[in-house]
Amino acid sequence: MTQDPETYSALGEVGAFQERRTLWTRIKLDLKKSPMTARFGMSVILIYAIVAIFAPLLAPYGEAEVFPVPYAPWSSEFIFGTDQIGRDIFSRMIYGARNTVGIAVATTLLAFLIGGGLGLAAAINRSWLDQFLSRTVDVLMAIPSLIFALVLLSVFGSTVINLIIIIAVLDSTRVFRLTRAVAINVVVMDYVEAARLRGEGIGWIMRREILPNIMPPLVAEFGLRFCFVFLAIAALSFLGVGIQPPTADWGSMVRENASLIQFAQYDLKAGLTPLLPASAIALLTVAVNFVVDWFLHKTSGIRDE
Amino acid sequence: MHAVFRTVLERLGLGLATLFIVSIIIFSAIEMLPGDFGEAVLGQAATKETVAAFRRELGLDEPAYMRYAQWIGNVVQGDLGTSFSGRNASGIDRSRPVVDLIAPRLWNTLFLASMTAIIAVPIALALGITSALYRNSIYDRTVNTATLTTISFPEFFVAYILILLLASLWPVFPSLANVDAATPLAERMFKAALPAMTLTLVIVAHMMRMTRAAIINLLASPYIQMARLSGASQTEVIIKHALPNAWAPIATVITFNLAYLVVGVVVVEVVFVYPGVGQLMVDAVTSRDIPVVQGCALIFAMTYILLNLTADIIGIITNPRLLHPK
Numbered sequence: 001m002t003q004d005p006e007t008y009s010a011l012g013e014v015g016a017f018q019e020r021r022t023l024w025t026r027i028k029l030d031l032k033k034s035p036m037t038a039r040f041g042m043s044v045i046l047i048y049a050i051v052a053i054f055a056p057l058l059a060p061y062g063e064a065e066v067f068p069v070p071y072a073p074w075s076s077e078f079i080f081g082t083d084q085i086g087r088d089i090f091s092r093m094i095y096g097a098r099n100t101v102g103i104a105v106a107t108t109l110l111a112f113l114i115g116g117g118l119g120l121a122a123a124i125n126r127s128w129l130d131q132f133l134s135r136t137v138d139v140l141m142a143i144p145s146l147i148f149a150l151v152l153l154s155v156f157g158s159t160v161i162n163l164i165i166i167i168a169v170l171d172s173t174r175v176f177r178l179t180r181a182v183a184i185n186v187v188v189m190d191y192v193e194a195a196r197l198r199g200e201g202i203g204w205i206m207r208r209e210i211l212p213n214i215m216p217p218l219v220a221e222f223g224l225r226f227c228f229v230f231l232a233i234a235a236l237s238f239l240g241v242g243i244q245p246p247t248a249d250w251g252s253m254v255r256e257n258a259s260l261i262q263f264a265q266y267d268l269k270a271g272l273t274p275l276l277p278a279s280a281i282a283l284l285t286v287a288v289n290f291v292v293d294w295f296l297h298k299t300s301g302i303r304d305e
Numbered sequence: 306m307h308a309v310f311r312t313v314l315e316r317l318g319l320g321l322a323t324l325f326i327v328s329i330i331i332f333s334a335i336e337m338l339p340g341d342f343g344e345a346v347l348g349q350a351a352t353k354e355t356v357a358a359f360r361r362e363l364g365l366d367e368p369a370y371m372r373y374a375q376w377i378g379n380v381v382q383g384d385l386g387t388s389f390s391g392r393n394a395s396g397i398d399r400s401r402p403v404v405d406l407i408a409p410r411l412w413n414t415l416f417l418a419s420m421t422a423i424i425a426v427p428i429a430l431a432l433g434i435t436s437a438l439y440r441n442s443i444y445d446r447t448v449n450t451a452t453l454t455t456i457s458f459p460e461f462f463v464a465y466i467l468i469l470l471l472a473s474l475w476p477v478f479p480s481l482a483n484v485d486a487a488t489p490l491a492e493r494m495f496k497a498a499l500p501a502m503t504l505t506l507v508i509v510a511h512m513m514r515m516t517r518a519a520i521i522n523l524l525a526s527p528y529i530q531m532a533r534l535s536g537a538s539q540t541e542v543i544i545k546h547a548l549p550n551a552w553a554p555i556a557t558v559i560t561f562n563l564a565y566l567v568v569g570v571v572v573v574e575v576v577f578v579y580p581g582v583g584q585l586m587v588d589a590v591t592s593r594d595i596p597v598v599q600g601c602a603l604i605f606a607m608t609y610i611l612l613n614l615t616a617d618i619i620g621i622i623t624n625p626r627l628l629h630p631k
Contacts, residue, residue: 033427071453073399130422138323139323139326139327139330142323142326142327142606142609142610142613143327143330143602143605143606143609144564144567144568144605144606144609145568146568146571146601146602147567147568147571147586147605147606147609148602150571150586150587150590150598150602151331151334151590151598151599151602152334153590154334154589154590154593154594154598155334155337155338155593155595156337157593206414227457232461233463234459235459235460235596238459238461238572238575239571239572239575239587239590240591241587241590241591251459254461254462254465255461258465258576261465261469261473261480262480264469264472264473264474265473265474265476268474271469271473272469275462275465275466275469276467278459278461278462278465279462281318281459281462282457282458282459282462285457285458285459286453286454286457286458289453289456289457294454
C-alpha cells in the first residue's frame with residue numbers, strides 16, 4: 001500500500017499509534033503476560049491497601065479498646081482472641097496494616113526524596129558536592145544501620161516522627177548510591193547538554209531530563225527499599241524501641257503475645273496467635289519481592305536475579 | 306608483590322580512617338542529648354549539686370575535643386566509661402563500668418555467631434555453587450524460590466516458627482537460651498541450638514543467592530568461554546580458570562554475611578533471651594543508658610568494619626591481576 005503524499009501526516013500516524021495503545025491497555029497487556037507469582041504479589045498488595053484505607057470500617061473494635069478478658073481464646077466474639085490486656089487482636093491486626101505499612105511507606109518516600117534528590121544533584125554537579133556527599137555516605141554505610149538506628153533512638157527517644165526520620169536518613173544512603181550510579185550515565189547524554197546550553201536550571205534538568213530516564217531501576221529499588229524499611233521498623237518495634245503502644249503495630253504485637261506460643265501443645269490456636277502479625281509482615285514482604293522480581297525481569301531483560 | 310602491598314596498605318589506612326570517623330559519630334551521641342538529661346538519669350528529686358557533679362563527671366564542662374581525646378584514650382585502654390543505671394538522686398553511685406557489663410556477654414555473642422558461621426557457610430557455598438552450575442534446573446528454581454521466601458521473613462518470624470515447632474509442639478530444644486559462664490560446652494551448644502538455627506536459615510538464604518550470582522557472573526566472562534572452546538574439561542575450567550578469580554567474590558560474600566550476622570544477632574538474642582551484647586544494647590536503648598549504648602555500638606561497628614576490611618584485603622591479595630604485575 002502506498003502513502004498518498006497529500007494526506008499522509010507523521011503526526012497523525014503517531015497519534016493513531018498512541019490511541020491504539022494507551023497507558024491503560026499497555027498495563028492490561030502486561031498484566032495478562034505476568035507470571036503467577038507477580039499476580040499473587042499484586043493481589044496481596046491490593047488487599048493490604050484496601051484493609052489499610054478502610055481499617056475503621058473493617059475492624060469490629062477500636063485499636064486501643066480494652067475488654068475485661070485478657071488472653072481470651074479464639075471465638076466468634078473475638079476472632080483471634082484478645083491480647084495481654086484484653087484488646088481484640090483481629091482489630092489490632094487491621095489497624096496494624098494502616099500504622100505499620102503507612103509508616104513504612106512514609107519512611108521509604110522520605111528516603112527516596114533525600115537520597116534521590118542528593119544523588120541526582122551529585123551526578124549533575126560532579127565537584128566538591130559529589131565528593132562530600134559520597135564520602136559521607138561511605139561513612140554512614142560503614143555502620144550497620146540497625147545499630148546506628150538504635151544509637152540515634154536512644155539519644156532522641158522513640159517517637160514515630162524520630163523513627164521515620166532516622167530510618168529514612170539511614171536508608172537514603174543506599175538510594176543515593178543507586179541514583180548517582182544510574183544518573184551519571186544519563187548526565188553525559190547530548191540532550192542533557194542541550195538542556196544546559198538552553199539555560200535550564202538544575203531543577204528542570206533533574207526532573208525533566210534525567211529522572212524519566214532512570215525511572216525503572218528506581219521503581220524496582222523503591223520496592224526493595226520498602227521491604228528493608230518495613231522489616232527494619234518491624235524489628236525495632238519488636239525490640240520495643242520502635243512504634244510505641246497503644247498504637248497497633250505488627251512488630252510490637254508479636255512481642256506482646258510471644259508468651260502464648262508455649263501453650264501451643266494445649267491450644268494450637270493460642271500458639272499461632274503471635275505468629276499472625278509476624279506472618280502479615282512476611283506475606284507483604286514476599287508479595288512485594290515477587291512483584292519487584294517480575295518488574296526487574298520485564299524492564300531490564302535480565303534472565304536471573 | 307609491590308602493587309599488592311601498596312593496595313593493602315591503602316585499604317588499611319582507609320579502614321582506620323573510617324573507624325576514626327565512626328568513633329567520632331558514636332562519641333557525639335552524648336553530645337546530642339537534650340540539656341536536661343542529667344535530671345532524667347538521676348530522677349526528679351536530684352538536687353542541683355548532684356546534677357552538677359554528674360555533669361562534671363561526664364566532663365560536660367570541658368570542650369568537646371578534649372573529652373573526645375580522653376574518651377578514645379580510655380577506649381583504647383579498654384575502659385568504656387560507667388553505666389548511667391544505678392545512679393540516683395541522693396548521689397549514691399551503684400553504677401557499674403560498661404566493660405564489666407559487656408565482657409561476659411561479648412563472649413556469648415561471639416560463641417553464637419561462630420557456631421552459626423560454622424554451620425551456615427559450608428551449606429550456603431554448596432547450595433550457591435551447585436545451583437549456579439545447574440542453573441535454571443528444577444533444583445535451582447526450588448532453592449531460589451525457597452531462599453527468596455526466607456529472605457522476606459523477619460528474623461523473629463523464623464525464630465517463633467522454630468520455637469512453635471521444635472520447642473512447643475515437639476519439644477526437642479529449649480526455647481530460652483539462658484547460658485552463663487559456667488555452662489559446659491555441650492549444654493551451651495544444645496541451648497543455643499534454636500538461635501543458631503534461626504540465624505543459619507536467615508543468612509544461608511542471603512549467602513547462597515550472592516554466591517550463585519557471583520559464580521554465574523564469573524562463568525559468563527569471555528575467558529571462561531575461551532577456556533571451554535579450547536577444549537578444557539568442566540573440572541579444569543572450574544578449578545584452573547574460574548576459582549582463582551572466584552576467591553574475591555566468595556570471600557566478599559562470606560564476610561558480608563558474617564557482618565550481617567552481627568546485626569541479625571540483636572533480634573535473635575532478644576527472642577531467645579540469650580545473654581549477649583545485642584540484648585544488652587536493646588535494654589540500654591530502652592533505658593537510654595548512653596555509655597552502654599556507645600560501648601555496644603562501638604563493638605558492633607568495629608566488628609562490621611573489620612570484617613568488610615578483611616573481605617577487601619582477601620579480594621586484593623587473591624587477585625591474579627595484581628599478583629602478576631606487568
